[in-house]
Amino acid sequence: MARYLRHHSRRGRNNRTVRIGRAMSSYFEKLDTTGSVMLVQLWKVWGDLMGEMAPLARPLGHRGTKLILAAEDPMIMQEAQFLAPMILEKVNGYFQQEVFDKVVFELLNGRVPLDGEIRPEAPEPPRKLKKPEKLGGLEKELDPDSPIGRCYRAYRRMFDKS
Numbered sequence: 001m002a003r004y005l006r007h008h009s010r011r012g013r014n015n016r017t018v019r020i021g022r023a024m025s026s027y028f029e030k031l032d033t034t035g036s037v038m039l040v041q042l043w044k045v046w047g048d049l050m051g052e053m054a055p056l057a058r059p060l061g062h063r064g065t066k067l068i069l070a071a072e073d074p075m076i077m078q079e080a081q082f083l084a085p086m087i088l089e090k091v092n093g094y095f096q097q098e099v100f101d102k103v104v105f106e107l108l109n110g111r112v113p114l115d116g117e118i119r120p121e122a123p124e125p126p127r128k129l130k131k132p133e134k135l136g137g138l139e140k141e142l143d144p145d146s147p148i149g150r151c152y153r154a155y156r157r158m159f160d161k162s
Helices: 020-031 038-042 046-053 072-094 147-160
Strands: 004-008 015-019 058-063 068-071 100-107
Touching: 015 147, 038 046, 038 058, 038 072, 068 072, 072 100
Parallel strands: 068 100
Antiparallel strands: 004 015, 058 068
């Protein structure tokens, strides 16, 4: 169901009805002085814009006129440096103006990129604990109700299960 808003212009106060989505988008564009709305559009089309390179250099953000991209691997990051002029050309071409003048690459290091794609990682296999040779014998020396005594009992139970 479409929602509508009655819009009054300042000069002559013309009454006209506009869709609320259209009115809100123009309202938010006026509030956006840093160009963030424009950047959100870029992040949404990042995969289509960059093509095969999109998974290698993923958007992290910007600092002023520097575009910050992330790579998962130092080798990929080094190679992507050579493609920075091409990336700048494509991004600025998308905006049809020079928004960025430099591309900076950083390692992803577990951060979530702004294109919203979180790559599934293989779950870590459960580690097999090696039982210490001299485990046990401290129960008589430790107070069983103390935090250290309870912790020691829990530690022993880890090896009793295997």
